[in-house]
Every structure is written in C-alpha cells, then in structure tokens.
Amino acid sequence: MSQSLDQATVEHVARLARLRLGGDQLEMFRRQLSSILSYMEQLNEPDTADVPPTAHPLPLSNVFREDEIRASWEPQEAMRNAPSHQDDFFKVPKVLDQEAP
Amino acid sequence: MESSGTLAQTAQAIRSGEYSSEEVVRHSLDRIGAFQDRFHAFISWNTERAIAAARAVDAARARRAELGPLAGVPIALKDNMCTTFGATTCGSRMLESYQSPYAAHVVERLEGAGAIIVGKTNLDEFAMGSSTENSAFFATLNPWDRERVAGGSSGGSACAVACGLVPGALGSDTGGSIRLPASFCGVVGFKPTYGRVSRYGLVAFGSSLDQIGPITRDARDAALLMGIMAGHDERDSTSVNQPVPDYLAAIEKPLKGLRVGVGEEYFGAGLDDDVRQAVEAAIRVLESQGAVRVPIHTPHLKYAVACYYIIATAEASSNLARFDGVHYGRRTARPRDIVDLYESSRGEGFGAEVARRIMLGTYALSSGYYDAYYLKALKVRTLIKRDFDAAFERADVIVSPVAPTTAFRLGEKAADPLAMYLADIYTVSANLAGICAVSIPGGVDSRGLPVGVQLMGPALGESTVLAAAHQFQKITDHHERRPLVESVV
Numbered sequence: 379m380s381q382s383l384d385q386a387t388v389e390h391v392a393r394l395a396r397l398r399l400g401g402d403q404l405e406m407f408r409r410q411l412s413s414i415l416s417y418m419e420q421l422n423e424p425d426t427a428d429v430p431p432t433a434h435p436l437p438l439s440n441v442f443r444e445d446e447i448r449a450s451w452e453p454q455e456a457m458r459n460a461p462s463h464q465d466d467f468f469k470v471p472k473v474l475d476q477e478a479p
Numbered sequence: 480m481e482s483s484g485t486l487a488q489t490a491q492a493i494r495s496g497e498y499s500s501e502e503v504v505r506h507s508l509d510r511i512g513a514f515q516d517r518f519h520a521f522i523s524w525n526t527e528r529a530i531a532a533a534r535a536v537d538a539a540r541a542r543r544a545e546l547g548p549l550a551g552v553p554i555a556l557k558d559n560m561c562t563t564f565g566a567t568t569c570g571s572r573m574l575e576s577y578q579s580p581y582a583a584h585v586v587e588r589l590e591g592a593g594a595i596i597v598g599k600t601n602l603d604e605f606a607m608g609s610s611t612e613n614s615a616f617f618a619t620l621n622p623w624d625r626e627r628v629a630g631g632s633s634g635g636s637a638c639a640v641a642c643g644l645v646p647g648a649l650g651s652d653t654g655g656s657i658r659l660p661a662s663f664c665g666v667v668g669f670k671p672t673y674g675r676v677s678r679y680g681l682v683a684f685g686s687s688l689d690q691i692g693p694i695t696r697d698a699r700d701a702a703l704l705m706g707i708m709a710g711h712d713e714r715d716s717t718s719v720n721q722p723v724p725d726y727l728a729a730i731e732k733p734l735k736g737l738r739v740g741v742g743e744e745y746f747g748a749g750l751d752d753d754v755r756q757a758v759e760a761a762i763r764v765l766e767s768q769g770a771v772r773v774p775i776h777t778p779h780l781k782y783a784v785a786c787y788y789i790i791a792t793a794e795a796s797s798n799l800a801r802f803d804g805v806h807y808g809r810r811t812a813r814p815r816d817i818v819d820l821y822e823s824s825r826g827e828g829f830g831a832e833v834a835r836r837i838m839l840g841t842y843a844l845s846s847g848y849y850d851a852y853y854l855k856a857l858k859v860r861t862l863i864k865r866d867f868d869a870a871f872e873r874a875d876v877i878v879s880p881v882a883p884t885t886a887f888r889l890g891e892k893a894a895d896p897l898a899m900y901l902a903d904i905y906t907v908s909a910n911l912a913g914i915c916a917v918s919i920p921g922g923v924d925s926r927g928l929p930v931g932v933q934l935m936g937p938a939l940g941e942s943t944v945l946a947a948a949h950q951f952q953k954i955t956d957h958h959e960r961r962p963l964v965e966s967v968v
Contacts, residue, residue: 383842388838391838391841391842392838393822394845395796395837395838395841396800396803396818396822397822397829397834397837397838398819398822398823398825398826398827399826403831403834407834407838410835410896410897411835411838411839411842413897414788414897414900415839415842417784417785417897418785418788418789418852420781420782421782421785421789421855421856422855423782424779424782424859424862426858426859426861426862429861429862430858430861431857431858431860431861432857432858432860432864433687434687434717435673435674435687435864435913435914435938436673436674436717436719436913436938438674438716438717441716443713451580455580458578458580459580459806459807459808460805460806460807461805462810468805468806470805470817470820471814471815471816471817472816472817473816
C-alpha cells in the first residue's frame with residue numbers, strides 16, 4: 379500500500395468518480411486522503427491468508443421471486459424529478475461530438 | 480401539555496381522551512417551530528397533512544373504530560427516508576427539491592399503526608458524519624449545550640426527542656449514526672440487527688451496513704417501535720425472513736443469570752474517565768439485578784475503524800454513482816457535454832465530506848488497490864465478526880461505551896476527518912458484524928453532558944438487548960433527565 383498520494387492520482391480518482399473538484403479542494407483531499415490511508419495501513423497487521431472475505435453480514439444467497447408482471451410507475455411519475463426531459467425521455471446534452479448522419 | 484411523555488404515554492393519553500390527537504400534534508408542531516432557530520433539529524415539517532391525519536384519528540376514535548398502537552401520536556423521520564409528501568433531501572443540495580414517488584417501508588408501517596409523521600429531521604449529508612455538521616443546510620446543536628454537536632448522523636432525530644419536540648423519531652445507523660447522537664443527546668437509540676427492518680425507501684449509503692432504528696425516551700418505546708417496524712419485506716432483498724417476537728413482552732424478562740460480557744478492548748486509550756465510570760456504574764447496576772459479569776476478548780476491535788471506513792466508503796462510492804444529474808437530483812446549469820454534466824452536477828451537488836468519501840471509496844475499489852484495501856478490509860471484517868461469534872458464546876450481551884467522549888464542540892473535529900472517524904470506534908463493529916446494539920443514557924459527565932452506555936447483542940438478539948436496557952431503566956432514572964431547553968426559547 380502506498381500512503382502518500384500524488385496530485386495526479388487524486389485527479390485520476392476524481393475523474394473515475396466523475397467529480398469536478400477545485401484546485402484547492404484537490405490539494406486538501408490529497409493531504410487528507412493520504413493521512414486517512416496511512417491510518418488504514420494497520421489493516422496489514424492481522425494475518426488474513428486463510429480468512430475468507432465477508433461482503434455481507436447475513437448468510438443470504440440470491441433471493442428470487444416469480445417473474446411476474448406487476449404494476450409500476452407511469453412514465454410521467456418516473457420523470458417527475460428529472461432535471462430535463464422531453465415526452466417520456468430523459469434529456470441530456472449530445473453524447474457524440476458530431477451530429478449523427 | 481406535557482412535552483416529556485413517551486410514545487406509549489402519548490398513545491394512551493389519546494386513546495383515553497385526555498387529549499385529542501389534534502391537540503398533541505399541534506403542540507408538537509408548535510414546539511418544532513419554536514425550537515427550530517435554536518437547535519435546527521428539522522429540515523421540514525408538514526403542518527397541514529399532519530393536522531388532517533390527526534383529525535382523522537380523532538374522528539375514528541369518536542366513532543369507536545379500532546385504533547392502531549400509535550394512533551394519533553406524532554413522530555419524526557430522519558430526512559433520508561422517502562415520503563411521498565414534502566421533499567426527501569438527505570441533507571444535501573443534490574436532493575434539495577427531490578420528491579419521492581414512493582414511501583419507505585417504515586413510513587407504511589408507522590402510518591399503518593396510526594402514527595402521524597410531523598416532519599423530517601436534519602442529518603449529516605447522506606448520513607455521512609458523526610456530528611450533523613455536514614448537513615448542507617445547518618448544523619443541529621446539542622440540547623444540553625448549544626456550543627456542542629448533537630452527534631451524527633441522526634442528530635436531528637436525537638435532538639428532537641431530547642427537546643420533547645416529538646416523543647419518538649427514526650434514525651438510520653451505518654456505523655453508529657443512531658447510537659452516537661442518542662448518546663450525545665441523552666436519549667435511547669437502537670440499531671437493530673442488519674436486515675431486521677426493511678431498508679426499502681431508505682436512501683442507500685453503505686448497503687451491507689445500513690439499518691433503520693428508533694430513537695426514543697426509553698427502551699420500552701424502542702421495543703414498541705421495533706414491534707411495528709420489524710419484519711420481512713420482499714422489496715428489500717436483504718430483509719430477514721424470521722418471525723418477529725413480541726418485544727414488549729420479552730423486555731419484562733428479569734436479568735437474573737444474564738451474562739454481561741465486558742472486554743478490555745472497549746476501555747482503551749482515549750476513553751474519557753467520566754465515560755469509563757458511567758459504563759462501570761451501569762455494569763454494577765446490571766449485576767445488582769442478578770446479571771453476571773464475564774470477561775470477553777475482541778482482539779480485532781482495534782481494526783474496526785479502518786475496516787469500516789474502507790467498506791463504507793467503497794459501498795458509498797458505488798451507491799452514490801446514481802446521482803448523475805440525469806434522472807433526478809441537481810443538474811449543473813450549462814453543461815458543455817455529457818461528462819461535464821456528470822462531473823459538474825456532482826461537484827456542485829455534494830458537500831466536502833460526501834466528496835471525500837466517494838474519493839476514498841473509489842480509490843479503494845480502483846484497479847491496483849482493490850486487493851490491498853477493499854478485499855483486505857472484507858477479510859478483517861470476517862475476523863471482527865468471528866470475535867463477536869466467540870464473545871457471544873460466553874456472553875448474552877456486551878456492555879461498552881458508545882463513544883470515547885461526550886459531545887464535542889462544534890467545529891472541533893471539522894478540519895480533521897480522521898479525528899471525526901475515530902468518534903465511531905466503539906460503534907462501527909456492530910455494523911460490520913450485523914449485530915444489534917442500543918445506546919442508553921448512563922448519567923452525565925462533569926460538565927453535565929449525557930454519557931451513553933452501549934449494550935450489544937448477537938444477530939436477532941433484540942429481545943435480550945432491549946430487556947437488559949428496560950430492566951436497567953426500571954431501577955435507574957438517567958433516561959428521565961431532560962435538558963433545560965425551555966429557558967432558551
């Protein structure tokens with residue numbers, strides 16, 4: 379584990395997380411995350427070679443139900459909180475650089 | 480009108496006709512309004528809807544219709560539980576005007592029991608924090624000292640119950656968010672076993688850790704609410720499908736022979752003397768009731784905070800990916816393109832602590848670090864769970880502090896996220912292991928601030944833990960002590 383993060387790593391993680399951060403915020407996070415990750419180093423102390431991971435506290439496997447049709451929201455209900463929509467579609471800026479032919 | 484009644488007393492007063500539900504609900508709403516500027520316990524309240532619902536209960540009573548166990552009783556919800564009325568903000572700019580198209584399972588259960596939801600309480604943004612200072616709107620102040628925090632993240636709910644604005648409220652607990660504010664505000668906060676109460680309609684933070692629970696005046700009210708809220712719900716695939724015991728009957732069981740586990744790991748460096756003494760005193764009270772003290776050993780407790788903050792932030796980074804500025808929530812004003820829409824909407828919508836946790840979780844899950852951080856934390860989680868499995872072979876409940884200190888000062892830990900995380904040192908392990916735990920008032924420290932005592936039980940050990948808490952409260956009066964809030968209105 380490396381505990382001191384550099385600026386480029388923090389920028390990379392912000393890009394992965396799709397978070398726009400200001401320059402001073404990037405530096406603050408670099409410092410704080412480095413310190414938090416140093417604290418996390420202690421997780422290396424216990425021997426976990428033969429220890430299985432616990433992703434979940436309950437011994438549940440997949441929970442299935444019958445594949446039956448049930449009532450759901452009307453499209454306008456699902457659209458109610460959308461920042462922008464047109465008819466039954468969520469509206470976003472164009473995704474491609476060029477207009478489709 | 481009394482402002483210090485319990486849920487059970489309030490329900491009885493309405494049932495007997497001592498007060499109408501409308502009187503009780505108006506009294507609650509008046510107090511919420513009067514206290515708001517002083518303590519900031521609430522984000523929103525719903526006068527019209529609440530009074531209409533109260534009148535419906537009064538009308539039902541007048542025609543001798545059957546009334547639910549909480550008929551006409553005002554109650555508050557932490558504002559990360561979805562309601563079809565008002566907004567569900569999660570204390571975030573991201574969801575400031577979000578109006579949920581559906582109601583949480585607990586809302587259906589409470590309203591089904593006749594309770595009247597009067598408002599929604601303040602929280603650390605997306606329940607991420609230990610002080611309620613991370614709310615995008617305002618910090619909730621401690622009812623015992625307005626220069627101190629209420630604890631978090633369910634600080635609004637704990638403050639509201641302590642101030643007598645409502646007789647009970649719901650919180651959510653991912654790493655201590657019910658128990659810590661209950662401890663700091665001098666009320667009872669119960670985190671049920673993972674999966675005991677459906678998470679349907681609870682805005683997700685750490686999905687393998689989150690659990691909804693009650694914040695009340697006494698343990699009996701916690702048992703009352705658990706009886707109403709617990710049970711299987713197929714809309715939450717992690718909901719436990721086991722019968723729900725009669726908790727109100729179960730808590731009457733005497734403590735004779737109860738094995739109380741005490742582990743030195745819970746009394747380590749950094750623990751306030753006043754807190755240590757209060758917990759020791761509580762153990763002696765339980766012993767005086769016939770409980771037997773047994774030593775337990777939980778050697779991996781010291782890794783709990785590190786383990787928790789890897790797992791919780793990893794799950795949070797994944798859960799909060801849904802806030803993309805497209806389907807609901809905040810969208811930036813003039814996005815250049817779709818990536819800018821995502822990045823700017825999220826950058827503007829999330830506060831610093833939420834952004835920090837998303838960053839930490841994204842890093843822990845990213846290529847090259849997944850094994851070293853996330854997978855390693857999941858393995859240490861197994862060790863912590865095994866510690867509890869072994870401890871509960873020897874003990875029926877484990878007694879510990881809730882937090883190393885009483886309520887800290889506003890701003891004291893705001894600039895040092897790690898110091899804030901360490902406030903959770905005694906609470907996070909219960910979430911990692913999925914077990915149940917309650918915080919009950921155990922007296923006050925030298926400054927007059929409440930000290931919380933934690934009782935933990937095994938998975939589905941609700942009856943045992945709540946019985947221990949209730950029997951303790953039968954012969955002590957710490958839970959009846961109230962802050963002198965009337966003088967500040």
